Amino acid sequence: MRVTNVRVTPVAVPDVPLANTKGVHQSVFLRSVIEMETDIGLVGLGETYGAARTLAALRRAVPRLDGLDPWNLRDLRRRLEAVLPDAGGVNAPTALADHKAVDVVYSALEMACLDLQGKQIGRPVHDLLGGAVRDRVSFGGYLFFKFAKQDLTLGPDILGEVMTPDALVDEARWMVADHGFRSLKLKGGVLEPDLEIETMLKLREAFPDHPLRIDPMGAWTVPTALRVIDRLSGVLEYLEDPCRGMDAMAELSAQTDMPLATNLVVVEFEEVIEAARRDAVQIVLSDPHYWRGPTGCIHLGEICRASGMKVAMHSNSHLGVSLAAMLHVAAATPNLNYDCDTHYPWTTRDIVVGGQRAFEGGALSVPSGPGLGVELDHDAVADLHALYNRAMVADRDDTNEMLKYLPDFVRKVPRW
The missing domain is CATH 3.30.390.10 (Enolase-like, N-terminal domain)
Structure with missing residues (x-):
C-alpha cells in the first residue's frame, strides 16, 4: 500500500x-x-x-x-x-x-x-495503539462564560449571554440534562477571581457529586491562585493552568497540595521531564493533534506513568474525525485518570456519516470498525x-474578536 x-x-x-x-x-x-x-x-x-x-x-x-x-x-x-x-x-x-x-x-x-x-x-486504531482498556470513554461538560452572538449570518447561537455565576450554573444544568455529563470544567480567567470562586461554589451546591475543575489559562498570579485554592479547598478535582509558565507553576505547586494540570506549560516531551523534576504539575493533558499524533499520546501516557504524573485529555473545537481519534487514544491509555475535555456539545455541524454523535451518561462508545471507524459525509x-x-476567516484571533463585544478590551496575561 x-x-x-x-x-x-x-x-x-x-x-x-x-x-x-x-x-x-x-x-x-x-x-x-x-x-x-x-x-x-x-x-x-x-x-x-x-x-x-x-x-x-x-x-x-x-x-x-x-x-x-x-x-x-x-x-x-x-x-x-x-x-x-x-x-x-x-x-x-x-x-x-x-x-x-x-x-x-x-x-x-x-x-x-x-x-x-x-x-x-x-x-x-486502538488495537494498533496497544489495545483498548475501556470500550466507553467518559467526558466532562465544558462550561464557558459567553456573550450573546451578535451576527447569526454564519450560524446560530446557543443559550444566549452567560456572563454571571447564576447564568453559568444554568448552562451547566443544560449540559448535564442534555448530555448526562458527570463532571464539569469551567473555562475561567474571564470574570474577576471572586466571581469565578462564587461560580464554582454555586456549581458545587447545584451538583454536589460532580467532580469540578477550572482552567483560567494562566490568568492569575501565584498569590491570586493561592487565594482561589484556599477558597475552593475541597471543591476542585484539580486546577488547570492557573499561572503562566513553568516557573510560576513550580512556585505555586511548592505551596499547595492542590493537584495542578496543564496543557500550556507542558506541550513538548522535554517539558514533561522538566515538570516532573520541578514538581511543577501533577497532571498533563494529552491531545492527538500536537503530541505527535495518537502514538505520541500513548508515549506521553507512559512517560507520565513512569514519572508519577497523571493524564487527562485536552480539547480544541473539533469535528467527528478528531472525536474518533480522541476516543481511540483514550481507549488505549491505561492511566487516563480523568474525564476527557470536549467542545463537541458547542458544535452544531459535523462531517462524518451519521452526523453528530449523542453522549449517553456523559460517555461515548469507542468505534469498533476498521481504522478510526468513521466515514466522511x-x-x-x-x-x-x-x-x-x-x-473569509483565515486565522484565529480571539483578542481582536473580543473588541466587538468589549471595545476597550486589552489582552493581559496574567490579568489578576
Whole structure:
C-alpha cells in the first residue's frame, strides 16, 4: 500500500462567542480535513487545525508524501522534518502556547496513516495503539462564560449571554440534562477571581457529586491562585493552568497540595521531564493533534506513568474525525485518570456519516470498525468548505474578536 495523493480541505464551522482570558471565539472555527488516498483504493482520514499556519504547513508537506508507505511512520516523520525544518509554530500571536508545525502536521498525517493501517487489516486504531482498556470513554461538560452572538449570518447561537455565576450554573444544568455529563470544567480567567470562586461554589451546591475543575489559562498570579485554592479547598478535582509558565507553576505547586494540570506549560516531551523534576504539575493533558499524533499520546501516557504524573485529555473545537481519534487514544491509555475535555456539545455541524454523535451518561462508545471507524459525509465537507470561502476567516484571533463585544478590551496575561 502506497500513498498516491493527499487532499487537504479547509472548512469553517459555525461557532458561538465562548470567552477566555485572551478573548472570545469568532463566528466560525477552522479545521482541516485530510483524505490520504492509496494505490489499493483505501482512503485514510485525518483532521486538525485549520488556521493559516497549519494550512500552509500541510500544503508544503503534501507534495512530499507521494509513494509513502502508511505503515512506515518513521519515514513519514523523516519526510516532514526534511520539508518543514524551519516552519516554526502554528498558533496565532495571541495564543498562550505554541505547537511546532512539524508536530501538528505529523499528528494529522499519522492519524490518516493509522486509519489506513486499520482499514487494511480490518482492525480498529486502538488495537494498533496497544489495545483498548475501556470500550466507553467518559467526558466532562465544558462550561464557558459567553456573550450573546451578535451576527447569526454564519450560524446560530446557543443559550444566549452567560456572563454571571447564576447564568453559568444554568448552562451547566443544560449540559448535564442534555448530555448526562458527570463532571464539569469551567473555562475561567474571564470574570474577576471572586466571581469565578462564587461560580464554582454555586456549581458545587447545584451538583454536589460532580467532580469540578477550572482552567483560567494562566490568568492569575501565584498569590491570586493561592487565594482561589484556599477558597475552593475541597471543591476542585484539580486546577488547570492557573499561572503562566513553568516557573510560576513550580512556585505555586511548592505551596499547595492542590493537584495542578496543564496543557500550556507542558506541550513538548522535554517539558514533561522538566515538570516532573520541578514538581511543577501533577497532571498533563494529552491531545492527538500536537503530541505527535495518537502514538505520541500513548508515549506521553507512559512517560507520565513512569514519572508519577497523571493524564487527562485536552480539547480544541473539533469535528467527528478528531472525536474518533480522541476516543481511540483514550481507549488505549491505561492511566487516563480523568474525564476527557470536549467542545463537541458547542458544535452544531459535523462531517462524518451519521452526523453528530449523542453522549449517553456523559460517555461515548469507542468505534469498533476498521481504522478510526468513521466515514466522511462528502456533502457536509463541501458545505463547510463553502462556508470557509464565504466566511473569509483565515486565522484565529480571539483578542481582536473580543473588541466587538468589549471595545476597550486589552489582552493581559496574567490579568489578576
